[in-house]
Amino acid sequence: MSSKRREQHEEHMDETWLIPYADLLTLLLALFIVLFASSTIDAQKFNSLKESLNAAFHSGTGIMESQSVTDQLIEKTQVQTETLVDLQRLKKQMDQYIHENNLSSELKTSIIKDSLIITIRDHALFDSGSAAVKPQARKIILSMADILIRYPQYEVLVAGHTDNQPIHTKEFESNWDLSSERALNCMKILLSTSRLDPRRFSAIGYGEYRPIASNETEEGRAKNRRVEVTIKQKIVP
Structure with missing residues (x-):
């Protein structure tokens, strides 16, 4: 082969192998995201992330589009992780207050999905058949308010x-x-x-229609009579 023909051959060398190679790198990055997400967020968030990845890699998008989706998934995972860490920190502060004030029979906290729920038994707040908050119960609610001030990015449903x-x-x-x-x-x-933003708050009454225990026993009915304060990530328009 002449020198001239060899140079032309080298100039037109097939570089299509770069495309599957780049796709492989993108898939590996997505795999690491999934592994990270599954170790830091709950199963529902993991499934949501998995569905997003499936949509991204089976929609016929190119490398640049896939990379954009991957960047969005990374950002979403970071936000979810930060939210969970914040809620765990808030739960720890509330649990400490409950322990220090011997309120474990009246209050409990739990993290469900992406929300922290503070459950208060009705006898700690009200007399039977009354909606007037007991004077001694105001301290409990105001202590919650003092803690919520530190988390302005969350919405609160009472x-x-x-x-x-x-x-x-x-x-x-x-x-x-x-x-x-x-x-x-x-x-x-x-x-x-006054340091709490009223736009973050809402109140609702569910009556008897969302029980957490059987109404067939007095113990169950006592558990159902409650106020729940749900703290969840604020939805930014």
Whole structure:
């Protein structure tokens, strides 16, 4: 082969192998993201991430588009991880307050999905059939407010729950009314702390319709009578 023909051959060398090689690197990066995500977030977030990856790599997008999706997944995973760390830190602070004030029979905390839920038994807050917060219970709610000030990026939902025992009084026609008024009164005490943004807060009454225990026993009914404060990541428009 002449020198001239050899040079032309080298100039037109097939470089299509670079495309699958780059795709392989992208897939390896995605694998590391999945491994990282599965070690730091719960199963539901992992499944969500897996579905996003499947959509990205089976949609016919090119390398640049796949890289963009991968970057978005990395950012999403980082946010989810930071949220979980924040909620765990907040839970630890609340648990410490509960322990120091011997309130373990009245309050408990749990992290479910991407939310921290603080459950308060109704007898710690109200007299039977009343929505007026006990004077000594205000301290509990205000202590929660002091902690929430440190987490301005989260939304707070205050929900009232009752058992299934009918109520019909001059003040409350139904358990809907009682649970709603209880939630609203608790939220008002939280917002009496002026450093909290009211736009982050909402209150709702579920009445008897979201029990966590059987209403067939007094013990179960006592568990169902509660106020739940749910703290979740703020949705930015």
